[in-house]
Amino acid sequence: MSDAAGRVADSTGNWVDSHAPRWSRPYLRLSRLDRPIGSWLLLIPCWWSAALAAGVAHDIGRLPLVVALFFVGAFVMRGAGCTWNDITDRDLDARVERTRSRPIPAGQVSVTQALVFLVVQALVGLAVLLQFNRFAILTGIASLSIVAVYPFMKRITWWPQIVLGLAFSWGALMGFAVTLGRIDATAAALYAGSICWVIGYDTIYAHQDAEDDALIGVKSTALLFGARTQAALIVFYSLAVVLIGAALALARAGLPAWLGLAAFAIHLGWQISRLEIGDPALCLRIFRSNRDAGLLLFAGLLADAVLRAAFV
Template identity: 55%
Template structure:
């Protein structure tokens, strides 16, 4: 699984932060694969993880469990980062010819010659096996539910080739953890988890539309689909609608699960943050788009903290 350095390069990826830990501290021989798995740009892994954590915590709120299940939180974190890496390696393998033609992605490990296509597939398999090792800690319903997401993962790289709204497929894929987290606690699915999932789908469509504006010129030249291209100058209205729907569904999910006021306050704060994204978005400025996309990690943290506070209140209520 050795890297292919035939092009003589082992340079950072164009959209990675200059001070990222991979390029500063990781052994040189590891860097191409860590870049392939986006460990130098972990925002995607966080956005994959948060629906898992939210759903897990919401299920505990529903069960009136007063203490967060730390072991499950850790397992989901490991699984999210591993499966994000596997998905990125697979996606880059499928998109290797397209990535070579796009300004922002031509420095990725496969098109730049740092990793061979075969090496990328092997890396994807190794990361997927780590994800499987995490899954076996849960019940069979949860295991098969999580495995079901692989169907969406497998078709996502092709979505932009055949449809104008590939962000919908990404939303369905990236939000799957909102189902799995609930199942891990309760061993089944229920309406609050499904409503939370739908809200996460809207959220993902919104933030990935912002992200897609970085590549819209190249996507148009290559004939690829994108909500950034579909909505163009109406992007602000579209993203605002997606974020509003996400917030509403999250509120309903909390109500169905019996959440306390602190959760609803956290979602309200999140809506204000997303309103800031929309109000200050400049679709003509890639740096502006990237910053607002990355700020969705704050959304994830705020909702998680609200749910954590909710379980803490239940713990204090139990003491009383």
């Protein structure tokens, strides 16, 4: 099999294709390290909560270590989640143009090999989790049930994006569990806001596969909303901003955090105004831009945490 044949349809010209050892490429593609945007989107709520909790505590002493551990954990566990998703979706992936070149349906990796790789990634994630306190460890483990059921949701509900939101936003709880040893109303508001954000951006992402999904009977909010997608995004993105704003108010965050939220809100508004659901390439670009939206908010939260720690 040529290297070109081994590439995933919607991921070409990346470092995995050009620089990674050939034997490792199917596994790196399984964990989506050729497309790290999902890892960033899993990581960002972790960073939000770490910075906001540090601000509440007026202490940033452990924040650099927590940020680094969250980075490793998010990339590893997103890889494990994608591997599990590809194992469970292998038959569906073979029937969709964009996904039929993924390693399992393309025959680059067997299901047994993928399962072994899944276990290895999960063990690395566990090693990261064990660096935290007992409450944080238990909180992290609790997320696994959501991750396990997510791939099956598209078969039974038009709202699989809600379940993805529950999983991808879990980090909004983890920063509080790690830093403060609790999950309070501030963490809950941040979590709820992040869920609304995920529903919005994953609806945009799902429009890439809307036609294929309709043909094979897979459900999504993209199909549910259809031509009303922009109106739905206004609702969910507005809820995200309001709920995250509630978290900032509960945390008594300062001006930098609110400026970060304002930049985040402006970016979400730009996404809605730019979106054309019939243009898959544009949908993918707008989806990917959510990393920048999330980092704008994180920058504000981080600056606020630093200032609050400096003026205790």
